[in-house]
Amino acid sequence: MQPKASDPVISRYATLFVLSAPFAIAADKVTFDDHVLPVLQQACLNCHNPDKAKGGLDLSTYGATLKGGSGGKIVEPGDAGSKLLGCVIQSVEPKMPPEGDKMAGAQIDILKQWIEGGLLENKNSSAKKPSKPKFETTMGSDPSKKPEGPPPMPQHVLLEPEVITPKPSAVHALAVSPWAPLLAVTGQRQILLHDTNTLELVGILPFPEGDPISLAFTPDARYLIVGGGVPGKSGITVTFDVTNGSRLLSAAKEFDSILASDIKPGFDIVATGGPSRLLKLWRTEDGEMITSIKKHTDWITALDISNDGVLLASGDRNGGVWVWETDTGNEFHTLRAHQAGITGLAFRSDSNILGSASEDGSVRMWEMNGGGEVKKIDAHPGGVTAFAFARDGSFITAGRDKKAKLWKADFNLLKEIGPLPQLLTSAIIDVESKKAFVADALGTIRVFDTTEGKPLGEILANPPAIGTRIKTLAERAGTQKQRLADAEAAAKQKAAAVEAARKALADAENTLKQSREIAQASKAGADKAKQELDARRQARQKQQEEISRLAEAKKAAQADTDAKRAALAALPEGQRDPAPLSAAEQKNREIGDQIVKLQQAKDAPANQEGPLAAAFEMASKTAGVAQARIKPA
Numbered sequence: 001m002q003p004k005a006s007d008p009v010i011s012r013y014a015t016l017f018v019l020s021a022p023f024a025i026a027a028d029k030v031t032f033d034d035h036v037l038p039v040l041q042q043a044c045l046n047c048h049n050p051d052k053a054k055g056g057l058d059l060s061t062y063g064a065t066l067k068g069g070s071g072g073k074i075v076e077p078g079d080a081g082s083k084l085l086g087c088v089i090q091s092v093e094p095k096m097p098p099e100g101d102k103m104a105g106a107q108i109d110i111l112k113q114w115i116e117g118g119l120l121e122n123k124n125s126s127a128k129k130p131s132k133p134k135f136e137t138t139m140g141s142d143p144s145k146k147p148e149g150p151p152p153m154p155q156h157v158l159l160e161p162e163v164i165t166p167k168p169s170a171v172h173a174l175a176v177s178p179w180a181p182l183l184a185v186t187g188q189r190q191i192l193l194h195d196t197n198t199l200e201l202v203g204i205l206p207f208p209e210g211d212p213i214s215l216a217f218t219p220d221a222r223y224l225i226v227g228g229g230v231p232g233k234s235g236i237t238v239t240f241d242v243t244n245g246s247r248l249l250s251a252a253k254e255f256d257s258i259l260a261s262d263i264k265p266g267f268d269i270v271a272t273g274g275p276s277r278l279l280k281l282w283r284t285e286d287g288e289m290i291t292s293i294k295k296h297t298d299w300i301t302a303l304d305i306s307n308d309g310v311l312l313a314s315g316d317r318n319g320g321v322w323v324w325e326t327d328t329g330n331e332f333h334t335l336r337a338h339q340a341g342i343t344g345l346a347f348r349s350d351s352n353i354l355g356s357a358s359e360d361g362s363v364r365m366w367e368m369n370g371g372g373e374v375k376k377i378d379a380h381p382g383g384v385t386a387f388a389f390a391r392d393g394s395f396i397t398a399g400r401d402k403k404a405k406l407w408k409a410d411f412n413l414l415k416e417i418g419p420l421p422q423l424l425t426s427a428i429i430d431v432e433s434k435k436a437f438v439a440d441a442l443g444t445i446r447v448f449d450t451t452e453g454k455p456l457g458e459i460l461a462n463p464p465a466i467g468t469r470i471k472t473l474a475e476r477a478g479t480q481k482q483r484l485a486d487a488e489a490a491a492k493q494k495a496a497a498v499e500a501a502r503k504a505l506a507d508a509e510n511t512l513k514q515s516r517e518i519a520q521a522s523k524a525g526a527d528k529a530k531q532e533l534d535a536r537r538q539a540r541q542k543q544q545e546e547i548s549r550l551a552e553a554k555k556a557a558q559a560d561t562d563a564k565r566a567a568l569a570a571l572p573e574g575q576r577d578p579a580p581l582s583a584a585e586q587k588n589r590e591i592g593d594q595i596v597k598l599q600q601a602k603d604a605p606a607n608q609e610g611p612l613a614a615a616f617e618m619a620s621k622t623a624g625v626a627q628a629r630i631k632p633a
Helices: 032-043 062-067 083-088 105-116 466-570 579-602 610-630
Strands: 174-176 182-186 190-195 201-206 211-217 223-230 234-241 247-254 260-263 269-273 279-283 289-293 300-305 311-316 321-325 331-335 342-347 353-358 362-367 373-378 384-389 395-399 404-407 413-417 424-429 435-440 444-449 455-460
Touching: 032 062, 032 105, 083 105, 174 211, 174 424, 174 435, 182 211, 190 211, 211 260, 223 247, 223 260, 234 260, 234 269, 247 269, 247 279, 260 300, 269 300, 269 311, 311 342, 311 353, 331 362, 353 384, 362 384, 395 424, 395 435, 404 424, 404 435, 466 579, 466 610
Parallel strands: 300 342, 342 384, 384 424
Antiparallel strands: 174 182, 182 190, 190 201, 211 223, 223 234, 234 247, 260 269, 269 279, 279 289, 300 311, 311 321, 321 331, 342 353, 353 362, 362 373, 384 395, 395 404, 404 413, 424 435, 435 444, 444 455
């Protein structure tokens, strides 16, 4: 099990990261005595000293620091991936400090420069040489070079399940074709073949010898080797041609179920492992065992042959990993690092890197030239349950945390999926590295997009009978037919609604046009009526002013007439001249006649304001109503 953050082992660096202000570093050399030790004295020696070495780690001296703790070395000369830096920058477990703020960048730089500079003790020291050779982790060959011809896919393969159950069982293994869109899934006494593009079942390979436990495609993608059997009774491997489902060869008859198996390119050797703890090589020509290797101390749980066929890797339940020469069975590397059972082994497609996954929570990458560890990845707390490379060097892991993780070819995390509902038992990436398939202990295979981690569908490991599938498809077809009819009816309704909307729009546009015309005409009429009304009002005003002036003139004329009449009456009869009086009376009458004419003209119907004002008001209202219709809502 992966240690928890509260365990003593994790706390060995517990106080390594409480650092103060950055130190000034000489531009030429970073040394332990001058730069690193002051940092450690301030932050770490309270818990990591000779008297109190938590986790077996003493950081008080140069030699003790290089020695490391109970978990091994924490620094490697020239290696920026050293454990110490990983903990400090919190990219690996244990993340330090477990509480509080992360170490400041300046202090991290001190440690990094010291490590990259060769772990100098003082200014007079020479840089230490790396204890393990550097290894280029990029792909050494082109994995995209495919065999000639179309990729092998099932053509004439059985589709009727050998075993039909109401519930699926745990999926022991998944395998994907290296060149075709084909997924193999272990079922109950059968192997299921699914198209990775459509997720449809395209073939069933019967395995009456028992339950299949291990699956492996050959590099040319045409053949699939299956290992399994009946626990405690029998075990066997069968190699199938996936294009027609034929059983090409059987090998490795055992007295217990085979837990791991693979076949060498060229089909001359089959390798098997299981509860017997023996790694066995079998000759396919006659089925005879070539060799039996007694090296593992517990059940062999994982096995893989490199794509070039040169090397064979095997791992056991005790954490042991060995690499062998496939042809001879001679030991090639012993890879000691894992602290718990091996759950997955896989060579990268170029055969230069071996990946191993363990219940200790880690995935380790090993280069095959010298057998050195290239990278340790703390992938899943509690244990890794599945691991597989994709053809492009990326890979996938699954763990007891019920999560699946997608990793880039440079060993950096790309995407995390989950947690999912059940314990995950197997995981793999398709041929195009576009889909991830993750299987669980209840027989469900969930499919995810590798770019964003979105769910794409599910596959169950207990397919129904063909008749049931046909019935289901017919029901689906009927449902789809009804849905199509409903969709057509809805489309017609929508079309009618669209047509009605178009007509309503046309009517509205016509109404709008008419309203605009009415508004314009009404406004013009109102403007004209207002002009006429204003003109009449001005004319009546002038008439009234003239009437008022004449009224004053008439008063004066009347007064003049009255005066002349009185003066005439006062004269003797013989002296009276009526002419002035007659002239005054005539003038008075003329002024009166003018007033009467002006008053008649003013009061004439044609000059009245009422009808014209009413017409103006009506035109204004009509224009207002029409204008309101053309304004937006």
